[in-house]
Amino acid sequence: MSKVVVPFPKGQKLRTPIAQFFRIGDSHVKFGEMHASGHLPLSRVVFDAGRLKRQNSLATQLKSEGVEITIDTGAAELSSHARFGTFVKHAPWLEEVPQKPLDPSDFDNSAIERMAEMAIKLGADRILAPTHFLGDRNFGEWLSVDANSCANLRRTLDRLGGKHIRIDYPVMQTVQGLIDADSRKALVETLSNLPIDALWMRLSGLGKEPGPQKIRTLVRMLGGLHNLGNPVILDYCSGLNAEAAEAFGVSSGAAGGILELDQFSARDWHKPPEERDPDAKFGRPRIVQVPGLGRGFRAHEFELLARARGGRKLLLQSEFVSAPSIDEMVRTRKQIQALHVSRSQEALQGVPDLNRAGHFLSKTVATAERRAKDISFLKPTEAQAKAAEVDLESLLRRTRTHAETIGKVADALEKLHEERGTDSPRARACDLNIAEPSLLSDQR
Structure with missing residues (x-):
């Protein structure tokens, strides 16, 4: 038998x-x-x-x-x-x-x-x-x-x-x-x-x-x-x-969304909208998100940092996406961010549940912390900053602050991981609910 x-x-x-x-x-x-x-x-x-x-x-x-x-x-x-x-x-x-x-x-x-x-x-x-x-x-x-x-x-x-x-x-x-x-x-x-x-x-x-x-x-x-x-x-x-x-x-x-609809603030939820200053510049600032870093920069600040010695490698390349040039990174910033979000999630989904927190700490957070520190050491010249109309002192202060913050985030999550352990309960998966495809009618 x-x-x-x-x-x-x-x-x-x-x-x-x-x-x-x-x-x-x-x-x-x-x-x-x-x-x-x-x-x-x-x-x-x-x-x-x-x-x-x-x-x-x-x-x-x-x-x-x-x-x-x-x-x-x-x-x-x-x-x-x-x-x-x-x-x-x-x-x-x-x-x-x-x-x-x-x-x-x-x-x-x-x-x-x-x-x-x-x-x-x-x-x-x-x-x-x-x-x-x-x-x-x-x-x-x-x-x-x-x-x-x-x-x-x-x-x-x-x-x-x-x-x-x-x-x-x-x-x-x-x-x-x-x-x-x-x-x-x-x-x-x-x-x-x-x-x-x-x-x-x-x-x-x-x-x-x-x-x-x-x-x-x-x-x-x-x-x-x-x-x-x-x-x-x-x-x-x-x-x-x-x-x-x-x-x-x-x-x-x-x-x-991609560089939009990615944060919610209700601070002014109860207030009537303020009238727009007719002399103020109209339009949203162009923000270039640095993939995997956890923050972005205004386009002219990003370009200044990227043109500093060692800046291109730090700001144009990541594990999942890369741009061939500074101009291309700025021009296709939304496409690059969309690809990074999609591919980074695919990578995390490929890790077994019990290892995901550890993987996130040892790979994602550690990489972000290291890159944030390296970016904080970039030294654009005063002449470059003046030509780009960037407040160099403010920009460098913000990069240093971000590097320190990411380090504290890493420490906080390490401690939380120790407290929770690897077998903590997990949220239920959200199953796909695909109905039969049908032609959407024109809106009234």
Whole structure:
């Protein structure tokens, strides 16, 4: 009689998939070009409802190719004094362009039904529940309103034929607001009764660059949400903050744009927008993100550092991407950052779960710390700085400060890794939810 040997599961090297959601902001043309040319493999994208009229053709293309489509209703921005007059006012579920921020009465059965119809018409696979910033000073009871809207949205989708569409729940709060045990308890109790698939954590105050206390707080706070049993997505987040949460297993993935929509700040959420100074220069500054470093520089600062002795190798090359010249790095900065995000996540996903935190510390963080120190030693000349119109003293001070901060981040995460161990509970994976491809209709 032959023996049957059953392998013991503990010996298996489990690799939990990591979910990468790309938010399609104003850079939809670049996303489309990169995806069409095979330079950026996309599996999940998020479209803002307020941008769908301009981005309908890209959504149609991606949907037909089996990319998972998520729709953000823009409900939070539409209820913000500072944001309601921006692109979100063009969301197709609105009956008319709002003249003031939306309040709880605007999220009635009729509004929820229009959201559901929008998602079904677009062939969406996920929709973000219409939730709001929980620290809103103008209205402090959004949690109960949003919970009712979420439950109503599930019933309405099911009734209208959208049972396949998953509802993910955005939690928008400050980092400090979720440290408070009572606030977190009330949130968890409310969410535990809702028909949702995943939590999306959009945290004001997290910022782009990691800090030692901030990143420890983030990992610990996210770990406290695992009892809900839902996947956890860090929204409006990228870089080392997102990678740390994924490596330590406290998040299932991240959502963010490329050099946009990658941080959330609600500091002015309750304030009316300031009138633009007609004499002020218009347009966003060109930021060049240094892949794997955890920070970026304004284009003219980046060029100055790159032209210093030893600067090209430090600033143009990384483990996953490289640029042939300084001008090319600046010109294609969004494409290079997109590739870095995609490839670095693929690399982390290839590491077994039990080794991910250690791998992140010994490879990603150690490399970032070493490069940050080397960059802080770069010495552009005063003549070069003057020609580039750069405050050299300020720039060098910032590079030194960043190098010191990354060193402290490394120490903080090493200590946290010792505390947590290798077998700490991990967030549940966020499975793909691909519905049958369908042609997206023209927006009204």
